[in-house]
Amino acid sequence: MKLHILGCYAATPRTMTNPSSQVLEIRNHLFLIDCGEGTQVQLRKNKIKFSRINHIFISHLHGDHFFGLPGLISTFRLLGRDKEMHIYGPKGIKEAITLLLKLGDSWTNYPLVFHELVSKDSELIFEDAKVTVETIPLDHRVYTNGFLFKEKIAERTLDIDAVNKNNINRAYFQNIKNGKDVVLENGTVIPNTELSFDPPAPMSYAYCSDTAMRIEVVPQITGVDVLYHESTFLESENHLTAKTKHATAKEAANIAKEAKVGTLLLGHYSTRYKSIDLFKEEAETIFDNVQLADDGKLFEF
Amino acid sequence: MKLHILGCYAATPRTMTNPSSQVLEIRNHLFLIDCGEGTQVQLRKNKIKFSRINHIFISHLHGDHFFGLPGLISTFRLLGRDKEMHIYGPKGIKEAITLLLKLGDSWTNYPLVFHELVSKDSELIFEDAKVTVETIPLDHRVYTNGFLFKEKIAERTLDIDAVNKNNINRAYFQNIKNGKDVVLENGTVIPNTELSFDPPAPMSYAYCSDTAMRIEVVPQITGVDVLYHESTFLESENHLTAKTKHATAKEAANIAKEAKVGTLLLGHYSTRYKSIDLFKEEAETIFDNVQLADDGKLFEF
Numbered sequence: 001m002k003l004h005i006l007g008c009y010a011a012t013p014r015t016m017t018n019p020s021s022q023v024l025e026i027r028n029h030l031f032l033i034d035c036g037e038g039t040q041v042q043l044r045k046n047k048i049k050f051s052r053i054n055h056i057f058i059s060h061l062h063g064d065h066f067f068g069l070p071g072l073i074s075t076f077r078l079l080g081r082d083k084e085m086h087i088y089g090p091k092g093i094k095e096a097i098t099l100l101l102k103l104g105d106s107w108t109n110y111p112l113v114f115h116e117l118v119s120k121d122s123e124l125i126f127e128d129a130k131v132t133v134e135t136i137p138l139d140h141r142v143y144t145n146g147f148l149f150k151e152k153i154a155e156r157t158l159d160i161d162a163v164n165k166n167n168i169n170r171a172y173f174q175n176i177k178n179g180k181d182v183v184l185e186n187g188t189v190i191p192n193t194e195l196s197f198d199p200p201a202p203m204s205y206a207y208c209s210d211t212a213m214r215i216e217v218v219p220q221i222t223g224v225d226v227l228y229h230e231s232t233f234l235e236s237e238n239h240l241t242a243k244t245k246h247a248t249a250k251e252a253a254n255i256a257k258e259a260k261v262g263t264l265l266l267g268h269y270s271t272r273y274k275s276i277d278l279f280k281e282e283a284e285t286i287f288d289n290v291q292l293a294d295d296g297k298l299f300e301f
Numbered sequence: 302m303k304l305h306i307l308g309c310y311a312a313t314p315r316t317m318t319n320p321s322s323q324v325l326e327i328r329n330h331l332f333l334i335d336c337g338e339g340t341q342v343q344l345r346k347n348k349i350k351f352s353r354i355n356h357i358f359i360s361h362l363h364g365d366h367f368f369g370l371p372g373l374i375s376t377f378r379l380l381g382r383d384k385e386m387h388i389y390g391p392k393g394i395k396e397a398i399t400l401l402l403k404l405g406d407s408w409t410n411y412p413l414v415f416h417e418l419v420s421k422d423s424e425l426i427f428e429d430a431k432v433t434v435e436t437i438p439l440d441h442r443v444y445t446n447g448f449l450f451k452e453k454i455a456e457r458t459l460d461i462d463a464v465n466k467n468n469i470n471r472a473y474f475q476n477i478k479n480g481k482d483v484v485l486e487n488g489t490v491i492p493n494t495e496l497s498f499d500p501p502a503p504m505s506y507a508y509c510s511d512t513a514m515r516i517e518v519v520p521q522i523t524g525v526d527v528l529y530h531e532s533t534f535l536e537s538e539n540h541l542t543a544k545t546k547h548a549t550a551k552e553a554a555n556i557a558k559e560a561k562v563g564t565l566l567l568g569h570y571s572t573r574y575k576s577i578d579l580f581k582e583e584a585e586t587i588f589d590n591v592q593l594a595d596d597g598k599l600f601e602f
Binding site: 011012013015037038044045060061062063064066067068074075078090093095096099100103104105106141 | 312314316342364369371376397
């Protein structure tokens, strides 16, 4: 599982800081999560193949998470895309994109499929043989969802030596990968564990931005390998969280601790602070495994 | 008159090339012309004071001229703006911006004044004591206007030595600046030309992008000091101009020649070419004074 951070700073784009956008590589999918202004340039800088993106997840309709989407959609058209593009985001996103395309008389030559979200409860919004994606209801000034990406348990891996030694026909291979024992023609049963290895543990990633600290997310994200949680502020500015509906680094760390996640990844930093190291220091007073997102950084988990 | 080129490349923003946007400094105004994605970052890079921009002119509603506007409007709010912002552009621009602000529940705390354009004839859309702005109807795939910025003739400059020598009361100064002669109490008439100098010649700037070559613009822009004319293509691609409604460098030079402009400034280059010098070379076969716009370049005229 790889995570490309394209932008992880709060509010307005600046010369050196980009608004929210990231690409999660998971089981051969490239999921684009949020799309602040300038995302398409960040995709190019990070050498991410545009054509491999088929699903875009938008947490909420504030500009710093969304205003790069119209341009990206237009660019896909100019690049000659013909595959479907699936866009998941709050109700209204379809009307906005449709109006902008209409005004520019620039309809896409590929199908745009909108999945508009309205539920205040978690929903399963994507599923295939390898991955599921659920919404994580968050607490922000407008309707906002985080997203929980989970790998499914993969197939078991054939133990080729054991399979050959037992002279097992190829016709059984898929059953073995699916965890079945093999019954030979003479009636002998060979247990699956003697013919295959455990698959890699399925990974999971939770994206929680933007949000005030919301303890209700804990049951849903308990045990995830990686939690990206916004930390717009430090505790010194905790008087701002109620009005702005953002969280502090300490609050993010509390969520990580309660949910017993593997790694806490901080982001969505206000640019008022001298150094983002301050966020890590504050979170580490609560939770051990803290990492800092930063624009252009690639994490492999 | 100064012109800051923030972006002057066609179509999609790239790592090193920005879509259309420029700032014209004229008689203490900072006019923003077009606003492709990333314009606000380009304003920062070029150290242009956001608070001095009060008028934004949008030629047409294609993304590469317009998709930076929602983010810029939001940033003005975050910067605490309270002055009116005037936005001139094709009908529909108000609906688009209003919808985006509504979806983000991010209304501006300053007045946004939209001046929506629908006329196919040139219109005077701005006038104050020093400057006028007119639309220049263009020929593109969607409704598009260029803009003609003209300084008015400035006041005459007092010849302080002559004024003192003739012992003229301050009460007459404004009349002298306005070109009036002075009649002394004894009846003597001192001609204005003995008391003041000619004002600097008024400057003018025509912005023509995006457009196919449109010979009908010539009468309106004849004699302008500077013409920015799009040159998406070279003549080698002139088979593309009819469908795309763009112009070649040679066509831009023909317009400059017919209109007897002072300087032709080329821009809106397709990124298919190895070097933008090729546009200059082609235009110079028709017209002498050709300059190349480029992102981050500042022209003083």
